[in-house]
Amino acid sequence: MAYYECPTCHDKHYLFGKNDIDAWAEEYHIEMTAKIPIDPSLAKACDEGRIEDYETDCLDNLIEKF
Numbered sequence: 001m002a003y004y005e006c007p008t009c010h011d012k013h014y015l016f017g018k019n020d021i022d023a024w025a026e027e028y029h030i031e032m033t034a035k036i037p038i039d040p041s042l043a044k045a046c047d048e049g050r051i052e053d054y055e056t057d058c059l060d061n062l063i064e065k066f
Contacts, residue, residue: 002035012037034062 003012015038025032036042036058045054 001038004038031065033065034058036062 003014005012021035022032024030037056039056042051042054042056045051
């Protein structure tokens, strides 16, 4: 999980601090596929066994890669 996005103002808050993953991926020629936000509705969908009902754009690129 990369960040929490405020549902009101849509600011991204990096709870664990911002990292250098983009620079690291570029240095080692590794494609960055997704940055998944901390999302309570994703956790709820997983807990209830209905992950297929979870909708978000953040997973589109990841799904296409696999």
